[in-house]
Amino acid sequence: xxxxxxxxxxxxxxxxxxxxxxxxxxxxxxxxxxxxxxxxxxxxxxxxxxxxxxxxxxxxxxxxxxxxxxxxxxxxxxxxxxxxxxxxxxxxxxxxxxxxxxxxxxxxxxxxxxxxxxxxxxxxxxxxxxxxxxxxxxxxxxxxxxxxxxxxxxxxxxxxxxxxxxxxxxxxxxxxxxxxxxxxxxxxxxxxxxxxxxxxxxxxxxxxxxxxxxxxxxxxxxxxxxxxxxxxxxxxxxxxxxxxxxxxxxxxxxxxxxxxxxxxxxxxxxxxxxxxxxxxxxxxxxxxxxxxxxxxxxxxxxxxxxxxxxxxxxxxxxxxxxxxxxxxxxxxxxxxxxxxxxxxxxxxxxxxxxxxxxxxxxxxxxxxxxxxxxxxxxxxxxxxxxxxxxxxxxxxxxxxxxxxxxxxxxxxxxxxxxxxxxxxxxxxxxxxxxxxxxxxxxxxxxxxxxxxxxxx
Numbered sequence: 001x002x003x004x005x006x007x008x009x010x011x012x013x014x015x016x017x018x019x020x021x022x023x024x025x026x027x028x029x030x031x032x033x034x035x036x037x038x039x040x041x042x043x044x045x046x047x048x049x050x051x052x053x054x055x056x057x058x059x060x061x062x063x064x065x066x067x068x069x070x071x072x073x074x075x076x077x078x079x080x081x082x083x084x085x086x087x088x089x090x091x092x093x094x095x096x097x098x099x100x101x102x103x104x105x106x107x108x109x110x111x112x113x114x115x116x117x118x119x120x121x122x123x124x125x126x127x128x129x130x131x132x133x134x135x136x137x138x139x140x141x142x143x144x145x146x147x148x149x150x151x152x153x154x155x156x157x158x159x160x161x162x163x164x165x166x167x168x169x170x171x172x173x174x175x176x177x178x179x180x181x182x183x184x185x186x187x188x189x190x191x192x193x194x195x196x197x198x199x200x201x202x203x204x205x206x207x208x209x210x211x212x213x214x215x216x217x218x219x220x221x222x223x224x225x226x227x228x229x230x231x232x233x234x235x236x237x238x239x240x241x242x243x244x245x246x247x248x249x250x251x252x253x254x255x256x257x258x259x260x261x262x263x264x265x266x267x268x269x270x271x272x273x274x275x276x277x278x279x280x281x282x283x284x285x286x287x288x289x290x291x292x293x294x295x296x297x298x299x300x301x302x303x304x305x306x307x308x309x310x311x312x313x314x315x316x317x318x319x320x321x322x323x324x325x326x327x328x329x330x331x332x333x334x335x336x337x338x339x340x341x342x343x344x345x346x347x348x349x350x351x352x353x354x355x356x357x358x359x360x361x362x363x364x365x366x367x368x369x370x371x372x373x374x375x376x377x378x379x380x381x382x383x384x385x386x387x388x389x390x391x392x393x394x395x396x397x398x399x400x401x402x403x404x405x406x407x408x409x410x411x412x413x414x415x416x417x418x419x420x421x422x423x424x425x426x427x428x429x430x431x432x433x434x435x436x437x438x439x440x441x442x443x444x445x446x447x448x449x450x451x452x453x454x455x456x
Contacts, residue, residue: 025145025215027202029153032141035095035199036160038192039133041168042106042126042185046071047277048172048291052181053118061278063115065401068274069394070123071130072265076390078131080383084241085132086140087379092199094132099192101129107189110182129192131390136383139366143379144206148216151363155309158362159302169298173291244380253372254381256431257365260321260424261385262392264361267328267417269389270396272297272354279410284341293343293351300355308360317364317371322425324364328357329421336414368431 050064085094105125112118138157142150168188175184204210207217248254273294280290311320331353338347369385370378400413 023215024202024204024210024212025207028141028145028204029156031195031198031203032138032157033160034195035099035133036135036138036157037167038099038188038195039102039130040160041191042102042130042188046122047274047294048169048176048184048287049181050278051281051287052176057115059115060405062398062401062405064118065274065398067115067118067122069398070119071127072269072390072394072397074123074127075131075134076265076387076393078128079134079136079386079390080245080380081238081241082132082134083136083140083380083383084237084244086137088237091137091140091205092203095137095203096196096199098129098132098137099196101125102133103129103189103192105129105189106185106192109185134383134386134390135362135366136379136386139379139382142366143370143375144214146215149313151312151367152306152309154363154366155306155312158309158359159305169291169295170288173288177288241380241383244377245384248373248377248381248384251372251432252430253368253432254385256427257368257372257385258388259427260325261361261365261389263325263420263424264359265389265391265393266396267332267421268358268393270393271400271413271417272358274393274397275400275404275410275413279404280339282404282408282410283339285339285343289343293347296351297355297358300352301358304356304358304360305362307356309363312363312367317367318428318431320364321361322428324357324360325421325425325428327353329418329425331357332414332418332421336409336411 046068050061053059053064054061082094082098102125105121108125109118109121112121135154135157138154138160142153142157146153168191171187172184175181175187207214276294276297277287277290280293281287308320308324331350335350335354338344338350340347365385366378366382369382373381396413396417399416400410403412404410
């Protein structure tokens, strides 16, 4: 005769169930971070190659700056098209091709004999590869794999750029000084190629492909990220990318975000990342010391960007951007007077200050793109905004190089960048008060749409 189950048995059964394992989304984040680090590694270390290339080939600072400018512009212009490809096709395939291009560009650079070789390899192959692996890749991962903690995750992805700088820059400078710049370039090529196998596991294209759900999803909000995967628009990828741009250009929010990100690129990748080491060298500081300071900026960048992601989930994003750009402008006004043959205590303040603010602008900008243009088109819109960022970086790198060749100093470059940052902070007060979001299905039917009132 069977006895009835005691009431305690179900509770014991529940208690004995194993705790859920780490959500697959965080493994995807880990692989995405490694891929972004690999893509950022070569871009963030090009300034360390300036001196040895000048010594070996006799090329001018302007010629080398042109190679960086081409890289940054191609990198930025590739981003919106990569965003469309990432949404339409396999993220795994796009990322694998991109990392292979980065590896090929860095590896083949050891055979250069003419400056135009550098322009093709740094500007073309590496530019396209890093553009496809730009922050739009991280934005697609965040939008597809996370319903909650998107701001924090975008902060982590933004900090991956700093990780590339932090991990590789001191090593690149050391190898360049002791074994030559070619060995350093090959190291970056090998690291980029080593990430490709991880894209097959544990990375996955979407939660559905991994037979799971997005992090933080439930029955009511799981559908929030569904349109990005299910409502793929008809037509070619190139046509669709330009179609999104054409629609976004009708709105003031797009132009303000693009303008501020253009200045962000000018004042970070274009100026500090490219010219900080040679500018420090102009003041008598050894390249190894300057590279260590730039790497330290990367350390504080990781802290600042992740903190910015956390704040973006809690504070109005446009207010954060006003603070970030304003403080960046103040710091740029001081850097010229702080440089010297040795590291004075006041220079440490600039390193801390600028590092925390480096790419803290990314999480709020991504959230504003999503808020104004909706979840379906947000990634491609951010891709175009990011393209402005890198075009600004290219303009900043070239302008600073030309200014230094003409005047023998970077003073004009610092002042110009500071003024632009103040302009960016002021322009954010003109953001419209209601998001101009639009739905993918309605956009496919008509070129016009109604604004969705939602306070910022």
